[in-house]
Every structure is written in structure tokens, then in C-alpha cells.
Amino acid sequence: MTDVSSLYAARVSDGTLNADPAQEAVLPEFERIRTAVMTPVKRGLFRKAPPPPKGLYLWGGVGRGKSMLMDMFVETLGDVPSRRVHFHAFMQEIHAGMHEARQNGIEDALKPVVEEVVNSVRVLAFDEMQITDITDAMIVGRLFEALFEAGVVVITTSNRVPDDLYKNGLNRQLFLPFIQLIKEKVVVWEMVSPTDYRQNRLEGSQVYFSPIGPEARAEMNAIWTDLTGGAAEPLILRVKGRDVTLPAFRNGVARASFYDLCGKMLGPGDYLAVAGAVKVLMLDDIPALSRNNFNEAKRFVTLIDALYEARVRLICSAAAQPEMLYLEGEGTFEFERTASRLREMQDKDWGP
């Protein structure tokens, strides 16, 4: 079984990764945790189990390699029961579990849900911790307390320092104990690499493929594999009680077809949620737009506006160049702005 540093060194020497001192600096932290959780606990009548190691809260700017390092760490854990999960998806599971418990008449609905989690894992690796929702903010304190109590080791990546979590959120004072708890139980580490590798990987690469066809698809597939490693899960965003599904998501990169996002009855709130949840959107198969698919065209305009405001990177395949996508029908005038934005978003410096 390799340790995290050796795995990192191997990927540098085979050319998969560039050696980055800021990344190398945090490897001993991962190694500290790995060694502790891999050491079998000797239990005895008079011997207390050693306290679990402190976890790690890795934060910093986008594309610095936080998720990549976390994945690498999870890879080295061998048989240690561990789970790597997007924080948002995990919280949704918790809410769903609590809902079910309540329906079964259980008053303290969080308890059975947490029990199930702690019985199944030793290490929980959360990608992209961010808290924007009051329902999450109000339960994470108790949830994490129970996780730590049970000895679960928590690793997380985030773009924010803990003190800025749920910033300006409603009833924030009730959330503050959670921040305190995080600072106590995990090592907070800022990754200050100057390099945004995601941007680097996309630099110079084409991000608008036209026309639609096997060639465009192959190009899109290659970028997808490069950015995500290929493995992905759906990400379901709950917007005002409705589900908005991004069919494939990994490490901040989502992939969906035009139909997934613009062929369904979605509105501005949904697109804002999408734009807030992803750093890169890969959108396949934007068709030629006209009077016949006016509603789709209108939604597409709203989607692009939301992505533009949030400075999300867009990589897409389309039937035509932006200016030729929507030539006749209501709203062609407004579409000029969309076309211009689609151009601007192809710029190599486009991004957060």
C-alpha cells in the first residue's frame, strides 16, 4: 500500500501532475491521518482506544488541486471504511433520512441517521463544503458533533475559510458553534498555490465545438475525462422543493445536454442554482434555435445569463456558431447579447 506522498511523487514522475510546493506541503497532513486510521486499534480492558486523529479542512482558491489531493488520499486508505461524497449530496441524504425517520414517528430524527453513517465509515471526505441553506446550517452542528463523538475522521475541501461559512446567513449566531467545533476537531489548512490548474488545463483548448456530431462529442469526451477522471455521479439540486438534476458531476465540473437543462420546465431560480453549484458546465448538443423551439431558446438565454454572472466556464457543442444559433423568432434581439456572451465566455481568461 502506497502512502500519499509516494503516490503524489509517482504521478509527478509519470507526468500526470506538475510538482507543486503548495500541494506537497499538505501531504504530511494527509499522511498523518492515513497512518492513524490504518493503525489497528488494540482494545483491552484497561486500555482506552487512542483518540481519533484530527481531520483536515483544506481550503483555497478554485482549481488548486484540493479535490485531487483528497481523492488521492482516499485512494490510499485500503480497507479503511471511507466515503468520498459531495457535501451537498451528503446533506440531502441526511435530510431525506430525517424525513423518513419523522414519518416513522421518531422524534429525534437526526439520531438514527447519524448512527447509520457512523456505523458505515471511519473516514468521511467531503468535497466542496459550503453552507448556504438555513436547513443545513441548523443541523450541521449536531450532525458533526455526533460524527466526531463516534470517532469519524472528517476531511473536507472548501473555497472558504471556516469563519466565512454561511456568511451573512439567516440566524447565523446559531451556526457559530459549528465553526468552533470545526476549528477544534480538524486542522484548518489554506492551500496557497498560485496555479489554477483547471484554468491551465483549459487554456488554449477549444471550448466551443460546432457542428454537433461524433467529432464534437469526442472532443467533449476528451475534455470531460481530462477534468474529472471520468467517474461522476448525478448532482441533484433542490430548488424551492423541486429537483434540478445535473446528470453527471465531479470536482466542480458538470455535464448535461441542452435538453436536460433547457428542454425542461426550468426557470431563473433553477439556473442560478446550477451556476452556483458548478465551476465548469459542459453542455452537449445545443440545437439550431427558431420559432419552433422558442421556449428552449428563452431558457437558454436565461441559463447563459446565470452562468455569465457567476463566471462559470462553459464548454459546449452546438449546431452553429453563437451568432448563427437563433436567426428567426421572437427574442432574436435579446439573443444577440447571449451570442456575445457566448463569445466572451470562450476567452482563455474567462473564469471565476
Ligand SMILES: Nc1ncnc2c1ncn2[C@@H]1O[C@H](COP(=O)(O)OP(=O)(O)OP(=O)(O)O)[C@@H](O)[C@H]1O
Ligand atoms: N499539480 C497538478 N498538476 C496538474 N494538474 C493538476 C494539479 N493539481 C490539480 N490538477 C488538476 O487541476 C484540475 C483542478 O483540480 P481540483 O479539482 O482538485 O481543484 P480544486 O482545488 O478542488 O478546485 P475547486 O476549489 O474549484 O473545487 C483537476 O483536473 C486536477 O486534476
Ligand SMILES: [Mg+2]
Ligand atoms: Mg474541488
